[in-house]
């Protein structure tokens with residue numbers, strides 16, 4: 001099944017619709033007709049689509065033609081027609097072809113439209129952000145999984161090829177449901193057909209426990225339902241539950257916050273030691289589970305590494321931030337795959353959302369890269385290309401290369417609403 005999502009945003013209204021079809025050509029035809037309304041030819045003869053659009057008579061005519069052509073097949077388009085009827089010529093709107101809203105929200109599109117609405121000149125603002133995504137659209141294919149039910153890969157069991165062992169694990173069986181993203185992190189929606197039982201079990205023992213434990217605290221605070229429902233977290237020095245409210249108990253008085261002020265700084269020690277590199281491997285395993293299988297030949301060494309058959313000592317940094325804008329209870333993964341030969345930027349990048357946490361990571365070891373992006377200068381080129389990351393603040397860059405199991409402690413700042421609150 002092929003799907004394509006479209007969203008239009010004005011200051012006080014949003015409309016989204018999607019087309020789904022078994023036949024890829026049907027989707028492509030529809031998408032091409034739609035995109036052609038918004039395409040402009042730039043000075044250097046490139047076709048680009050600006051996310052920021054201005055409603056005009058031309059656009060009105062083109063949209064009317066487009067809707068007339070497809071509305072019998074896709075009745076939702078009548079709502080699109082109503083959406084545009086409310087606009088006046090000159091009104092600004094944002095067009096998001098197949099781009100997740102969370103991405104859009106993360107760069108505060110509405111604030112942007114508001115700034116325009118408040119009379120800052122169109123040129124002044126468009127100069128700064130000529131195109132919110134345009135540049136990235138020309139360099140990367142991207143898509144998202146997580147909020148919709150999807151099964152990736154071959155439906156028929158006897159035709160399946162395991163992405164991680166090429167059916168070399170004998171006997172190769174496909175009887176268990178393999179979750180593309182760990183079920184323990186709340187993923188119920190995204191299933192991978194092309195993962196054999198042996199690989200599935202192995203990942204569950206080798207790399208996934210580290211990421212699950214690493215994120216366990218957030219899972220409990222935000223009541224993410226994993227396998228077997230909500231979980232409490234037992235640490236070395238604490239226990240965290242979330243029933244009616246979040247409650248945190250320390251086993252020893254010494255570990256309790258000293259002065260019950262409005263703000264607590266807490267140091268929580270997680271029970272099992274964690275291997276940082278396994279967290280990186282798990283993120284890449286998720287990525288390899290959701291991309292189209294035509295890309296897999298480019299990741300042979302990445303797969304070897306995830307499987308434990310290739311040792312790597314240094315990995316690029318993982319960028320992390322906390323974003324309440326793009327909060328998601330279902331874990332969500334956005335993939336970016338380079339569509340040009342520009343080897344200054346990585347071939348593949350993932351953006352993983354779990355509760356309020358966001359991880360942006362390069363997929364290492366692809367045969368389409370000649371850099372490893374460990375050098376800061378190389379990494380910076382990548383980071384500047386992904387403008388929508390760079391625009392939101394609060395990113396930290398962490399090294400997940402360590403292969404040794406280490407005790408993890410998490411520093412959290414808690415704010416209490418009342419003094420008898422949650423300790």
Ligand SMILES: [Zn+2]
Nearest residue numbers: 162165196199
């Ligand atoms: Zn396998």
